[in-house]
Amino acid sequence: MNVNTPWDMSVNRRILEMEYAVRGPIPQRAAELKKQGRRIIPCNLGNPQALGQQPISFYREVLSLVEHPVRIARERRLKTLFNGGALGGMDADDFPSDYVLDLGERYLAQMETGMGAYSDSSGPQFIREAVARYIDRRDGADDVHLPRSDPGQIFITNGASEAVRYVIDLLIGDESDGVMIPIPQYPLYSAAIKRCGGVQVDYFLDEESGWAMDRTLLESSLAAARERGVAVKAIVVINPGNPTGAVLNEETIGxxxxxxxxxxxxxxADEVYQENVYDADAGFVSFARVLGRSDVPLFSVHSTSKGFYGECGHRGGYLEIRNAPRVKDANLSFTDLVLKQASVNICSNTVGQLMMYLLVSPPPENAEPYRRFTIERRKILDDLHDKAVMIRAGFDHMDGMACFGRTGAMYLFPRLDRLPEGKDDFDYCMGLLEETGLVTVNGEGFGQEPGTSHLRIAFLPSREVIEEVLPRWIDFHNAYVN
Ligand SMILES: Cc1ncc(COP(=O)(O)O)c(C=O)c1O
Structure with missing residues (x-):
């Protein structure tokens, strides 16, 4: 970085001290190598389209029409011409379906002021209603008599990251306030807590039991924090887990x-990987569903970045609040204060809002785009699973590499049991990058049991790339550890 300026300025130390390894020194070195012309395979981020995953056509058809509405009328005219046989060389697939054209038109009518205007701070009402219907459908609200999801308690956000920041900013009032987070964790949480000056209260996941949550470990972590004078306000749960891939069952959630x-x-409850569950016998169960009529405050977040959608760049997310606490000494609820934060940001971006609307409103079975949508969705999820299986099989050929738990989310988080004396997982990941071009994140970036070493790899590159790089990784690994 250029530090040759005559200006010195003190800064917010909390930001200075914030860490976010997934974009830390290893990816920075990767960027240098790339500039030198080396081929880099960025498996440090859950960023599917950066590794070639194709967007779902249905989403992009609607996005493109809604962003440029004159095309809706033009496509309709072209379709009429085509039906008359006047557009040789084209076939029916070259045109958006009537379903998509109608959807685009309806969407714009409901947006009222269009895509280029600010919307309501919490997101347009009709989108929040669609999210609420989605949550009820997902959780079988009718079947299990759950309280209905309330659009008034939903915020459409710029990705799940913003939603998480809203909640943590609100929970941490002073330096003695703390939030329990899993170790290993996704570093958004440690960074958000650090930024607010609160206390990160770690609870460990039990690796050899498939990264299970253990009540005794929760109790002891909470007791130790309280002993130190920490006012613990909340517990973060990432399900399915990042970086572990673990999927919680109903009993554990209870x-x-x-x-x-x-x-x-x-x-x-960070549920951004709710679609990334691959084992037939381990379906996703939401916290809202298990919460039922309990009065425990629940903040759940979802995102358009993961699942089979992988639309990270469009920055869509939502926050749903259940049992919003009252604010002490003020005649307000938590929801009022999340709204205040959202209002200061004015609104989330309208393309991310549209992406979220589409995520929660997939084409119904009788609609024209349904078939293609379903095929594309299935293919992406099947590919992800197959690629995870390929990489896991590669670990069997690496000495002292142990990978626990089921496959979920987009990551594997194997343990490096045989690092040479004096080397840690950072050295290993840096070596792996230099040797193979593979960018991973060392375990320390997520937190890990002291004395253990790990790495996280996103199973996102194409099969061909994995087939090519895996033997080189195996060779690197065995040479490194032996
Ligand atoms: C567990 C978890 N939560 C939240 C996020 C952030 O998602 P978004 O892109 O919606 O901000 C990620 C991104 O990788 C994640 O892994």
Whole structure:
């Protein structure tokens, strides 16, 4: 970085001290190597389209029409001409379906002021209603008699990251306030807590039991924090897990809710990988569903960045609040204060809002885009699973490499049991990058049991790239550890 300026200025130390390894020194070195002409395979981020994943056609058809509405009428005219046989060389697939054209038109009518205007701060009402219907459908609200999701408690955000920041900014009032986070964790959480000057209260996941959550570990972490004078406000749960890929079952979720209820904690449920569950016998169960009529405050977040959508760049997300706490000494609820924060940001970006609307409103079975949508969706999820299986099989040929738990989310987080004396997982990942061009993140970036070493790899490159790089990784690994 250029530091040759005559100006010195003190800065916010909390930001100075914030860490975010997924974009840390290893990716920075990768960028240098890339500039030198080396081929780099960026597996440090869950950024599917950067590794060649194709966007779902249905989403992009609607996005492009809504951003440039005159095309809707033009496409309709062209379709009429085509039906008359006047447009040789084209076939029906070259035109958006009537379903897509109607959807684009309806969407714009509901947006009222169009895509280029600010919207309501919490997101347009009709989108929040669509999100609420999606949540009820997903959780089978009718079947299990759940309270209905309330659009008034939903915020459309610039990705899940913004939603998480809203909640953590609100929870941490002073330096003695703390939030429990899993270790290993996705470093958004440690960074958000650090930025607010709060206390990160770690609870460990049990690696050899498939990264399970353990009530005893939760209790001891909470007790130790309280002993130190920390006012613990909430517990973060990432399900399916990043970086671990672990998928929680209903029983564990119930235990977390009971733990939070007994100890006066709110729950932050990060459910951005809810579609990234691959084992037939381990379906996704939401916190909202298990919460039922319990009064524990729940903040759940979702995103357009993951799943089979992978639309990271469009920055769509939502926050749903259940049982919003009252604000002490003020006649307000938490929701009022999230709205205040959203209002200061004016509104989330309208393309991300549209992406979120599409995520929660897939084409119904009788609609023209349904078939293609379903095929594309299935292919992306099947590919992800197959690629995870390929990489896991590669670990079997690496000495002292142990990978626990099921495959979920977009990552594998194997343990490096045989690093040479004096080397740590950072050295290993840097070496792997220099040797193979593969960018991974060392375990320390997520937190890990002291004395252990890991790395996280996103299983996103194409099969061909994995087939090519895996043997080189195996060779590098065995030479490195032996
Ligand atoms: C667990 C988890 N939560 C949140 C995010 C951020 O998602 P978004 O792109 O919606 O901000 C990520 C991104 O990788 C993630 O892994």
């Amino acid at each position: 235990e977390v809710i009971a733990f939070a209820g007994e100890n006066g904690l709110a729950i932050i």
